[in-house]
Amino acid sequence: MLVPSACKNTLPNTLESTLILNQKNAVITGCLRGIGRETLALFAEQGANVWACAQAADEEFESFCGELAAKHGGWVKPIYFDLTDHDAIKGAMRSIQMDKKPVDCLVNVAGLTRDALVHMTTMDQLRQVFDVNLFAQVLITQYLTKLMVRQKRGCVINVASISGLDGNAGQLSYSASKAALIGVTKTLSRELGELGIRVNAVAPGVIDTEMNAIVPRDILASRVSRTSLGRLGGPREVAGTIAFLASDLSEYMTGQVIRIDGGMN
Amino acid sequence: MIDDNHTKLAAVFSEALGVDVGTINDELSYNSIPEWDSVAHMALVAAIEEAFDIMIDTEDVIDMSNFAKAKEIVRKYQ
Numbered sequence: 001m002l003v004p005s006a007c008k009n010t011l012p013n014t015l016e017s018t019l020i021l022n023q024k025n026a027v028i029t030g031c032l033r034g035i036g037r038e039t040l041a042l043f044a045e046q047g048a049n050v051w052a053c054a055q056a057a058d059e060e061f062e063s064f065c066g067e068l069a070a071k072h073g074g075w076v077k078p079i080y081f082d083l084t085d086h087d088a089i090k091g092a093m094r095s096i097q098m099d100k101k102p103v104d105c106l107v108n109v110a111g112l113t114r115d116a117l118v119h120m121t122t123m124d125q126l127r128q129v130f131d132v133n134l135f136a137q138v139l140i141t142q143y144l145t146k147l148m149v150r151q152k153r154g155c156v157i158n159v160a161s162i163s164g165l166d167g168n169a170g171q172l173s174y175s176a177s178k179a180a181l182i183g184v185t186k187t188l189s190r191e192l193g194e195l196g197i198r199v200n201a202v203a204p205g206v207i208d209t210e211m212n213a214i215v216p217r218d219i220l221a222s223r224v225s226r227t228s229l230g231r232l233g234g235p236r237e238v239a240g241t242i243a244f245l246a247s248d249l250s251e252y253m254t255g256q257v258i259r260i261d262g263g264m265n
Numbered sequence: 266m267i268d269d270n271h272t273k274l275a276a277v278f279s280e281a282l283g284v285d286v287g288t289i290n291d292e293l294s295y296n297s298i299p300e301w302d303s304v305a306h307m308a309l310v311a312a313i314e315e316a317f318d319i320m321i322d323t324e325d326v327i328d329m330s331n332f333a334k335a336k337e338i339v340r341k342y343q
Contacts (some may be wrong), residue, residue: 093320098318146310146311147311147314149307194304197302
């Protein structure tokens with residue numbers, strides 16, 4: 001019989017507050033729209049402070065960040081960089097380091113797709129998608145987990161996709177990049193666990209975002225019909241699971257890939 | 266400045282690896298002692314970054330094979 005010498009059977013003190021991310025500092029990429037934007041909003045509502053990353057300066061986005069900070073009392077700091085520019089990524093991560101605040105959580109949301117069937121997929125398209133969906137995420141994770149190592153705590157949440165788990169006709173580049181991100185998630189959970197860092201992923205299904213807005217309606221309807229819940233998912237519903245994985249409620253979870261797909265078969 | 270870096274870096278190595286500062290010299294190498302393994306290397310790099318307020322590129326993390334090299338890398342980022 002295993003003796004659980006170091007197990008915890010109590011919930012952390014942070015849950016005495018009703019805010020599940022109270023005073024946690026998070027870096028979130030892809031905040032301009034969709035899942036990233038809703039994740040930013042929910043994190044701020046739940047008491048987190050956020051470095052909100054987007055590709056380029058945007059007046060509406062700056063205003064949105066300011067409103068979140070004013071309404072919820074934390075700080076929301078926009079950070080802009082191009083995910084295909086490794087020097088820009090380093091500069092952005094260095095600016096976060098120089099803020100001299102602990103980084104409790106990294107959420108890798110940013111991503112793109114270049115849909116095409118296998119014989120219509122060019123190597124340039126494949127590289128472009130992998131540059132944003134995988135290499136940039138790994139580079140950001142390398143920089144920020146070094147900061148987490150000093151704290152002996154932290155978490156990384158990668159936004160993958162059911163496409164990375166099950167494949168999807170017409171999405172060779174996207175599904176391959178998301179499958180790779182899932183591999184990164186599981187490997188990092190094994191490497192970083194003993195350093196106090198948890199790494200998990202979410203795999204959203206068919207979500208009502210701009211990425212799915214361009215999918216032909218009959219194809220979208222066909223995908224929705226495969227869900228038990230019979231509807232599209234909302235980006236807020238994905239953000240909810242991300243917030244759970246960032247919170248102390250999931251302290252004993254690492255290396256997991258959580259499907260958020262309405263029960264898709 | 267070089268002497269300051271040596272002393273300060275030796276203190277970082279000592280704290281991060283859990284070894285006596287007197288055992289640290291230029292020839293101290295990655296994997297030459299049980300305390301400096303791959304997991305400790307990550308903690309060591311993080312400690313150096315914090316102590317010297319620098320952000321070390323992956324190529325230099327890989328290249329940091331001994332104490333002398335670590336001094337050279339820290340100088341590069343100052």
